Amino acid sequence: MATFDSTIPPLTGQDSFFGGEPPLPESVGYAVVLGFGAVFSLFTTALVFLEKYFSGGAAITSEKFNTAGRTVKTGLTASVIVSQWTWAATLLQSSNVAWQYGVSGPFWYASGATIQVLLFGVLAISLKKVAPSAHTVCEIVKARWGFTAHITFLIFCFLANIIVTSMLLLGGAATVAALTGMDYRLASFFIPWGVILYTAAGGLKATFVASYIHTAIIFGVLITMITMVYVKVYSSDTIYDYLENTIAASESECAALYSFANGTSFYKAGDYACGPVSGNNSGSYLTMLSSGGLMFGIINIVGNFGTVFVDQSYWQSAIAAKPTSAARGYLLGGICWFAIPFSLATSLGLASTALMLPITAGEAGSGLVPPAVATHLLGEAGSALILTMLFMAIVSTGSAESIAVSSLVAYDIYREYINPEADGKKILFVSRIVIVVFGLFMGVLSIFLDFLGLNLGWVYLFMGCVIGSAVIPLWNLMTWDKASGKGAVIAAWGGFVLAITGWLIGAAVQSGEITISTLGSNEVMLSGNLIAICSSGIIHYVYSKFIDPQDFDFSTLDSKIKLVENDVSGLSEEDQDPEMLDAAYKWITVRGWVLTIVLVVIWPLLSVPAGKFTKDYFTFWVLLSIAWGFGAAIVITFLPIMESSAEIGAVFSGMCGVKSAPKELDDKDGFDDA
Numbered sequence: 001m002a003t004f005d006s007t008i009p010p011l012t013g014q015d016s017f018f019g020g021e022p023p024l025p026e027s028v029g030y031a032v033v034l035g036f037g038a039v040f041s042l043f044t045t046a047l048v049f050l051e052k053y054f055s056g057g058a059a060i061t062s063e064k065f066n067t068a069g070r071t072v073k074t075g076l077t078a079s080v081i082v083s084q085w086t087w088a089a090t091l092l093q094s095s096n097v098a099w100q101y102g103v104s105g106p107f108w109y110a111s112g113a114t115i116q117v118l119l120f121g122v123l124a125i126s127l128k129k130v131a132p133s134a135h136t137v138c139e140i141v142k143a144r145w146g147f148t149a150h151i152t153f154l155i156f157c158f159l160a161n162i163i164v165t166s167m168l169l170l171g172g173a174a175t176v177a178a179l180t181g182m183d184y185r186l187a188s189f190f191i192p193w194g195v196i197l198y199t200a201a202g203g204l205k206a207t208f209v210a211s212y213i214h215t216a217i218i219f220g221v222l223i224t225m226i227t228m229v230y231v232k233v234y235s236s237d238t239i240y241d242y243l244e245n246t247i248a249a250s251e252s253e254c255a256a257l258y259s260f261a262n263g264t265s266f267y268k269a270g271d272y273a274c275g276p277v278s279g280n281n282s283g284s285y286l287t288m289l290s291s292g293g294l295m296f297g298i299i300n301i302v303g304n305f306g307t308v309f310v311d312q313s314y315w316q317s318a319i320a321a322k323p324t325s326a327a328r329g330y331l332l333g334g335i336c337w338f339a340i341p342f343s344l345a346t347s348l349g350l351a352s353t354a355l356m357l358p359i360t361a362g363e364a365g366s367g368l369v370p371p372a373v374a375t376h377l378l379g380e381a382g383s384a385l386i387l388t389m390l391f392m393a394i395v396s397t398g399s400a401e402s403i404a405v406s407s408l409v410a411y412d413i414y415r416e417y418i419n420p421e422a423d424g425k426k427i428l429f430v431s432r433i434v435i436v437v438f439g440l441f442m443g444v445l446s447i448f449l450d451f452l453g454l455n456l457g458w459v460y461l462f463m464g465c466v467i468g469s470a471v472i473p474l475w476n477l478m479t480w481d482k483a484s485g486k487g488a489v490i491a492a493w494g495g496f497v498l499a500i501t502g503w504l505i506g507a508a509v510q511s512g513e514i515t516i517s518t519l520g521s522n523e524v525m526l527s528g529n530l531i532a533i534c535s536s537g538i539i540h541y542v543y544s545k546f547i548d549p550q551d552f553d554f555s556t557l558d559s560k561i562k563l564v565e566n567d568v569s570g571l572s573e574e575d576q577d578p579e580m581l582d583a584a585y586k587w588i589t590v591r592g593w594v595l596t597i598v599l600v601v602i603w604p605l606l607s608v609p610a611g612k613f614t615k616d617y618f619t620f621w622v623l624l625s626i627a628w629g630f631g632a633a634i635v636i637t638f639l640p641i642m643e644s645s646a647e648i649g650a651v652f653s654g655m656c657g658v659k660s661a662p663k664e665l666d667d668k669d670g671f672d673d674a
Contacts, residue, residue, distance in 0.1 A: 144552065495537075
């Protein structure tokens with residue numbers, strides 16, 4: 001083994017990276033959270049109304065508010081998917097698992113959370129085939145399975161929205177507090193305010209426009225960070241040597257390194273990235289043979305099925321997309337999103353361990369690895385860039401969650417049970433009220449979790465235990481004619497109870513006690529996640545196959561869902577062409593499953609023979625992450641503009657006093673070769 005070089009790590013004498021003064025003044029925190037949020041909201045709102053006024057857009061109705069007219073194209077659909085799926089956890093937790101497990105962490109985070117988007121494309125086309133008039137997934141549940149199932153899955157959808165929103169603010173507020181010194185609780189309350197104005201004013205269309213801008217900015221910062229780590233400041237060879245140096249340190253050398261100026265050591269094994277990695281091949285960060293990384297990957301795969309399939313915001317994006325764009329948008333969005341956790345964590349996450357920064361396990365678990373490395377490399381500029389990137393992710397996903405909740409309340413509670421004869425104006429009013437109320441009280445959720453002592457990493461691993469049992473019943477809802485409504489209810493609640501029971505028993509058996517710490521171990525979380533999704537799938541299959549088999553006619557489903565206004569945009573005969581939809585279904589099914597197998601089976605298996613990466617192999621790995629990052633940035637930034645060039649031209653012409661009707665760009669289905 002190589003000899004440890006104690007001159008490489010920066011000797012700070014601090015027992016934590018952010019233990020001293022925050023790198024940015026508190027005023028910057030308020031400026032970003034309040035000032036930047038307000039300016040951005042006004043800008044987005046202005047863009048939506050300019051498009052409406054100058055390009056001949058119709059007035060905002062409840063249908064357009066909640067479905068964006070069902071005419072969103074491929075590029076914007078992909079951009080929205082990337083934006084919705086880029087949580088605070090995507091930017092923060094992905095680097096935490098790189099800090100813990102090395103190269104396997106970013107890979108398993110990216111692949112384990114990409115396949116759900118790829119496979120959801122199958123459900124998106126299924127929705128277009130059998131329930132194109134739907135506004136929410138719960139409307140479809142009610143139309144097929146009735147009242148009890150409707151209430152059941154409405155609860156699970158709200159749980160998904162609450163968990164996602166809580167995680168957004170839990171990681172976001174912790175980072176704002178660490179970088180600026182702003183009070184955590186105030187940050188939790190003020191961050192959501194920036195999304196309220198444009199979401200309440202413009203609805204789903206405004207959310208989509210904002211999502212595109214957010215995504216472009218996120219990729220801009222991503223490229224900057226990749227370039228700093230692997231091009232400008234260091235190289236892949238340098239990071240490789242530094243990572244080798246990290247694992248060469250003995251416990252006594254780690255104790256000497258992590259000590260105060262007077263020589264008193266504060267080192268504790270597991271609290272800092274120093275020495276060999278337990279469970280990794282050769283104790284190295286440079287290997288895919290990592291038991292901890294693999295375990296995290298499985299948890300990640302299972303848990304994230306819940307936060308895609310049970311989250312109304314993804315169903316809403318499918319509803320909003322043109323039928324010809326839904327399949328391609330989800331596929332392209334998943335491929336481009338992969339680059340964010342993979343490329344970002346392969347740069348900032350690995351750099352944190354290579355440089356042996358005094359980042360504690362607590363700081364890493366709270367998502368503070370990226371801001372720590374960015375601050376180390378770029379000073380205040382790095383802190384500001386990460387803060388901006390994080391703010392973009394929070395408000396983008398926050399707006400999607402807000403309008404998702406508002407749609408569920410407006411259509412599945414207000415119209416369904418309070419005022420069945422509600423017209424469009426009343427639906428629109430309720431939608432806007434819910435957006436404002438939910439936005440104002442988002443912060444309570446994250447403060448409550450922080451009060452319980454839960455950090456971002458803990459909640460991220462736990463989410464599958466809560467909502468994972470709803471995944472397979474919802475898949476069966478759209479794809480299996482024999483799926484039983486009673487079986488779905490029993491499977492969802494039964495899987496939930498079994499998951500929580502197994503989770504608690506697992507902690508007691510493994511550690512002899514049930515505490516937040518013991519409940520948060522990888523093995524215990526894995527058991528809860530697997531029980532949730534597997535038990536519910538088995539229950540629903542057995543009940544539907546042998547106890548209460550159905551023979552549902554999917555052609556009758558859409559007739560049970562009614563529009564509020566007579567707005568049939570996106571519902572024309574051309575949009576509902578059966579041959580086109582069948583071709584699109586085949587297209588996304590084949591490509592979705594192929595890419596899924598490549599990402600979670602073939603790629604990892606091909607990395608096994610490499611064992612501990614050589615310097616050349618690691619260079620190839622880094623180049624792949626850089627190329628993927630730059631390629632995704634180019635596609636996601638320019639494709640939506642190219643597809644909407646006619647509408648953009650109409651707006652500019654109108655602003656210059658030249659009236660012109662926007663031409664619809666040719667958007668052929670392109671599925672003939674499927």
